[in-house]
Amino acid sequence: xxxxxxxxxxxxxxxxxxxxxxxxxxxxxxxxxxxxxxxxxxxxxxxxxxxxxxxxxxxxxxxxxxxxxxxxxxxxxxxxxxxxxxxxxxxxxxxxxxxxxxxxxxxxxxxxx
Amino acid sequence: xxxxxxxxxxxxxxxxxxxxxxxxxxxxxxxxxxxxxxxxxxxxxxxxxxxxxxxxxxxxxxxxxxxxxxxxxxxxxxxxxxxxxxxxxxxxxxxxxxxxxxxxxxxxxxxxxxx
Numbered sequence: 001x002x003x004x005x006x007x008x009x010x011x012x013x014x015x016x017x018x019x020x021x022x023x024x025x026x027x028x029x030x031x032x033x034x035x036x037x038x039x040x041x042x043x044x045x046x047x048x049x050x051x052x053x054x055x056x057x058x059x060x061x062x063x064x065x066x067x068x069x070x071x072x073x074x075x076x077x078x079x080x081x082x083x084x085x086x087x088x089x090x091x092x093x094x095x096x097x098x099x100x101x102x103x104x105x106x107x108x109x110x111x112x113x
Numbered sequence: 114x115x116x117x118x119x120x121x122x123x124x125x126x127x128x129x130x131x132x133x134x135x136x137x138x139x140x141x142x143x144x145x146x147x148x149x150x151x152x153x154x155x156x157x158x159x160x161x162x163x164x165x166x167x168x169x170x171x172x173x174x175x176x177x178x179x180x181x182x183x184x185x186x187x188x189x190x191x192x193x194x195x196x197x198x199x200x201x202x203x204x205x206x207x208x209x210x211x212x213x214x215x216x217x218x219x220x221x222x223x224x225x226x227x228x
Contacts, residue, residue, distance in 0.1 A: 036219075042221055042222075043222050044219040100146060100158040100161055101158070105154070106154045106156075
């Protein structure tokens, strides 16, 4: 069965520091991978997606993610974190036949001044 | 313009009541979804509809009944509410269920609290 694992429940980084959020997936075929961000009290906003081509994908708000098939990973990165990046981040894989998303349990990002 | 809108944003009610949450999308998408986010922030699919037809019905109590009057609307009706139904319910839409590379667009959620 497809699954997504986000090993880190909560990460705290200093403003201006670099960030990497980990995501591992289990999926038999070519995965369709997504990162979403959820700010407090808000819905989910798509940061970026991968389904083929270049394994390094660029998203909004300065985020990027790298797909590594050998490691079954799709880690999210940002070179310099801003206080406004504090939020919950969800990695998801698109289920091929029915189109729904299978989410990881999320990583909460806190940013300290 | 709000792409996926849900009403109400907050819903506080007592156990045993019946309530509905409405969802509308103005993106022209064919597929709509309901997700439940529990107190630990875990998101799980409940239902999906493609062009008004039920596609996914996960292991959800039959007290939950989705209704899609047209492909722009997917409402969720819940009978005999229980304490465990307290959660945030998200509506989402995507262009086509057969294109899993298409991102889903989410509403802002409905926070349901059962007293």
